[in-house]
Amino acid sequence: MAVDVLLGLQWGDEGKGKIVDVLTRKYDIIARFQGGPNAGHTLEFEGKKHVLHTIPSGVFHKGVTNVVGNGVVIDPVIFKGELDKLIEQEPEVLSRLKISRKAHLILPSHRLLDAASEAAKGKKKIGSTLKGIGPTYMDKTGRNGLRVGDIQLENFPELYNTLVTKHMQLLKGYPDFEYNIEELEKAWFAAIDYLRTLDIIDSEPFVHNAIREGRTILAEGAQGTLLDIDFGTYPFVTSSNTTCAGACTGLGVAPNRIKNVYGIFKAYITRVGSGPFPTELFNSTGELIQAQGHEFGATTGRPRRCGWLDLPALKYAIDINGVTELMMMKSDVLSGVGNIQVCTAYRYKGEVIEHLPYKLQDDLIDPIFTEMLGWTEDLTQMTNEDQFPDSFKAYIAFIEKEVGVPITLVSVGPDRAQTILRN
Ligand code: GDP
Ligand code: IMO
Ligand code: MG
Numbered sequence: 001m002a003v004d005v006l007l008g009l010q011w012g013d014e015g016k017g018k019i020v021d022v023l024t025r026k027y028d029i030i031a032r033f034q035g036g037p038n039a040g041h042t043l044e045f046e047g048k049k050h051v052l053h054t055i056p057s058g059v060f061h062k063g064v065t066n067v068v069g070n071g072v073v074i075d076p077v078i079f080k081g082e083l084d085k086l087i088e089q090e091p092e093v094l095s096r097l098k099i100s101r102k103a104h105l106i107l108p109s110h111r112l113l114d115a116a117s118e119a120a121k122g123k124k125k126i127g128s129t130l131k132g133i134g135p136t137y138m139d140k141t142g143r144n145g146l147r148v149g150d151i152q153l154e155n156f157p158e159l160y161n162t163l164v165t166k167h168m169q170l171l172k173g174y175p176d177f178e179y180n181i182e183e184l185e186k187a188w189f190a191a192i193d194y195l196r197t198l199d200i201i202d203s204e205p206f207v208h209n210a211i212r213e214g215r216t217i218l219a220e221g222a223q224g225t226l227l228d229i230d231f232g233t234y235p236f237v238t239s240s241n242t243t244c245a246g247a248c249t250g251l252g253v254a255p256n257r258i259k260n261v262y263g264i265f266k267a268y269i270t271r272v273g274s275g276p277f278p279t280e281l282f283n284s285t286g287e288l289i290q291a292q293g294h295e296f297g298a299t300t301g302r303p304r305r306c307g308w309l310d311l312p313a314l315k316y317a318i319d320i321n322g323v324t325e326l327m328m329m330k331s332d333v334l335s336g337v338g339n340i341q342v343c344t345a346y347r348y349k350g351e352v353i354e355h356l357p358y359k360l361q362d363d364l365i366d367p368i369f370t371e372m373l374g375w376t377e378d379l380t381q382m383t384n385e386d387q388f389p390d391s392f393k394a395y396i397a398f399i400e401k402e403v404g405v406p407i408t409l410v411s412v413g414p415d416r417a418q419t420i421l422r423n
Helices: 016-026 076-089 091-096 108-124 133-141 148-152 156-171 181-196 203-212 244-251 284-292 311-321 390-403
Strands: 003-008 029-032 041-045 048-052 065-068 097-100 217-220 258-266 269-271 305-307 325-329 340-348 351-353 365-372 407-411 419-421
Touching (some): 016 407, 029 203, 065 203, 091 097, 108 181, 148 156, 148 181, 203 244, 217 244, 258 269, 258 311, 311 390, 325 390, 340 390, 365 390, 390 407
Parallel strands (some): 003 217, 029 065, 029 217, 258 325
Antiparallel strands (some): 269 305, 340 365
């Protein structure tokens, strides 16, 4: 059986968690392939809201195995906190969870290095979630990292000390940065003891056997394509491959095993943290979208910057990922915001271009918009696309024509039930 991939096409927070939960009944296995607790995936059903950070979003479904893949980075303290909360509501959650031995560990000193580096950058900061993501992936590629499998080795304390000694040397490069690591270490080692009791597996053979046995797998991405370390708006990106290729390296799935690629995007676009954003709105419409869309980060609570849909960026993301189906989120948020602008090209250094230039720079790039009629109808109670106002139908048709990929799902609210499938 093939593997399907679900991922974000913008700067994250597209609504991936909701859709993974919606689609989970079609799958036997949900597997996260990259990122870590920088992610915040929100699920809503039966009047309750859940935010997941490292645990895959299929965890609320009986009989479904949730795998934390080798490409993920785990902070044991956050992981334990997340599980403690989940177990209160879903006592069987542990029986549905497997963790790759090859996933890397976020140490307390990784978090300190993240914070010190961001503070030192001042105005040029990335706007990191301060979860230690960058330093952990640096140690992974620098071949210094600690992996989940290491906690089962007798010399784990020694391995830990060697790495922390390195970090302490690095922290000396930030003389103004104050920290106290002892408290953090206490909680961290307690969480490591807890992690040891969980189902730690060799995840690649698990996935390969599942494929051979005909079980269905959905790979769940975190962040979004424009935050990809290679293809995003570098350096204002995260430190992993958030794109479809990341599902191959983050799970050990061969490229020819991937079938459907579900690309999730908002009917507008948001960004949290620093970095260029050509279609960003600095007016009352932007504020209205932020308020109606409750655009505040699920991990850090920071306000999300809001702007109009950017089609050159969306097309780029579709090509990078080989998207086969698009899923449009938060369409309901645009009700009553007035006419809608869609960016179809950029004016860049005096030229009209339809692709993303090497370096997106807000002062060099001007979006070219097509204006479309807005709508005022409330979409949140609609259950069928026939009920959509004509101007919303025209918006969907315009996007499909421009990008050449069908929009097969439209989300009209945060709840699992507020999901409309299209033919
Ligand atoms: P993720 O990181 O991609 O999983 O997305 P987040 O959970 O960070 O952010 C998406 C937010 O939008 C969450 O608060 C969701 O509950 C909410 N949401 C998802 N889909 C919709 C939708 O169609 N309409 C509205 N109004 N909210 C939605
Ligand atoms: P989900 O999975 C939105 C952003 C941060 C920052 C940059 C680098 O919920 O969509 P990092 O902590 O990774 O070093 O931060 O990436 N960022 C996200 N933005 N959604 C996310 O995840 C994000 N994860 C990281 O705001 O700009
Ligand atoms: Mg999120």
